Amino acid sequence: MKLLWSALVLLVAALHFGRAWDGMLVLFGLCVLLGFVAVLLKQKMPAGLAVLTMLILGFTGGFFAARDAVPGRTDPTQVLLDTVPRLLTAARPAPATPELLTPGLLLVFGVSVVVSVSVARKGNSLFAPAVGAAVLYMSGALLTAGRIDPHGLVALLLLGLLAGGWLLLERRGPVAPPVGVVLACLALLAVVLPSVDAFEPRKLVRPPVTDVEIANPLPQLASWAAMGDTELFRTRGPEVPLRLATLSDYTGASWEAASTYGPLGVVAPPDLPVGNRLDETSVDVQIGALSGEWVPAVGRPRAVSLSDAMVDPNSGSLVLADGVRTGLRYTVRGALETPSDEELAVASVPADPSVRRYLALPRLPFSLAEYARQIVVNAQTPYEKAVAIEQVVRLDRRPDAEAPVGSSYARLETFLFGTNGDAGAQAGTAEQFASAYAVLARAVGLPSRVVVGFQPVPADASGDRVVRAADATAWPEVYFTGWGWVPFDPVSGNGSGPSAASKREVLNRLASTTAKPPTTQASLPPLALPSVAPPVAAPVVASGFKPLWFLAVLLVPLLLWGLRFGRRLRLRFGGAPGAWSYVLDVLLLAGRSPSVHQTAPDVARGLGSAAARLAVLADRAAFAPDPAPVADAWSLARETRKVVRRTVPWYRKVFWSLDPRPLWRR
Structure with a gap:
């Protein structure tokens, strides 16, 4: 029951968090359910190793999903880290592309794994789902500067679910007063925070600005006219004009397009303010024979489902550095300036x-x-x-x-x-x-x-x-x-x-508005443009992906756990001496290794009655001429292990199942 309630709380928080992306809520819900698979894995291996295994698998999948969209990066860590600033500098809501979905899905998956394993352990309280839901809610609020829950309604829903779960499932009396205080504080924050000016995380990340060498498309109008009925692209949506390029600079010889572009939604505001009367619309586009870097868009683009599209902030022109290709599909949403005749x-x-x-x-x-x-x-x-x-x-x-x-x-x-x-x-x-x-x-x-x-x-x-x-x-x-x-x-x-x-x-x-060419025509002489040598491209050094260390990070923990598991099986079938040797392994991991001169009963003092009984059985098995087999020796060793782990600090428990020192203890 606790697991179902925890999954429901995280599902609500994950779907709210997923609204920061464009139309991919189902993926965030699946990540929550997939994270709870760690509970099944915990039945076969220690909790810490189950969490580590699931996280390694998740980060591996994230790397392979995002590496194709992050050019120039072959190192897994660099690929995954590069997705975070890309997400912070993307449009809102972020396009549902692999490299922009990866950081969000990994966060949801990691939180779900940790919460599921924590709740599944006996005796643990139900604060872990509250912490996990808070992490996801606050992450969504930071990512969107508070825009996805402006009135705090989702926060209140989460508080209601948490309160209901704590009151119905948490039976321990001393927990009730702190729960009431925590809920009261969180409810106050849920009401007050939406009225506070939102923090903008994009200020922490400098948006990438790219210089793109793009040809002026004006001369291409003649060649397009000659192509006649050739299908350049097709759209689905309202009947509105589509912009390809906006040319603002005139040299006297030709019009020029802007050369500096940045991610949509994070570039500086335009040099001239937008109009007071806007009509927002959206169209779907499928590219046919159109070529070049320009991307057809509607009005002043607000969002586009292409993660690598860049925009000129002053004109709203969209470009793809790698160029458009036949069959490319995307959705673009933009605002059209529609003043009335009276206003003009x-x-x-x-x-x-x-x-x-x-x-x-x-x-x-x-x-x-x-x-x-x-x-x-x-x-x-x-x-x-x-x-x-x-x-x-x-x-x-x-x-x-x-x-x-x-x-x-x-x-x-x-x-x-x-x-x-x-x-x-x-x-x-x-x-x-x-x-x-x-x-x-x-x-x-x-x-x-x-x-x-x-x-x-x-x-x-x-x-x-x-x-x-x-x-x-x-x-x-x-x-x-x-x-x-x-x-x-x-x-x-x-x-x-x-x-x-x-x-x-x-x-x-104005009556008849006409104009005649002046009698003296002073034509402009040809412009003398300085010749600029073409830039010499730097040699490209081919660097293949060398995943040796990455595979080591993935395989070494599994190898260590396998060796430790094999040693534990061998000791389990070794009778009382094997069970006592397992206790000595536990003391080594806890940092309490006894002196080699101490006897087993001396070592067992202070470790509880189970350790004392096991020490006697181990001595009898070692020194009696014909010791009888003992059936409960291993259960005594496990009880002793629980006693020892209660006194172990948390940082020793993190790598408890992977510590290799017991492998070479004699």
């Missing part, structure tokens, strides 16, 4: 230094600056400027998948001002439409950037949304104070973002 109509744009990178236009040609000024000459608000630029960029220009690629000043001047006969004049891919918009917006003080992604795709009969190569596009975004990044669509004007009615109302107020 009166919104402003920030003017502080935090938006400097989103206004940067190195050596902007006069032609583009003057063109932008003409577009917004009648606009009164930032939103009216944004709508006017969208209208003018789209006016009298056509999408052309075969147009020359590029987003330099020179290419944009040809796109905007070119005449018939010029390659790419008045025609371009989504790259030129989005880039022209972003450059013109920056020229009039609107913080802007370019996004490469996929507009909403309708679902087929099976519920999947098949995203094909021809669906790839790019669009610009403008940042409005308090409402975040708002997308515009200079290609068709019908993309996500402000409604068509709102834009039409603005254009009606």
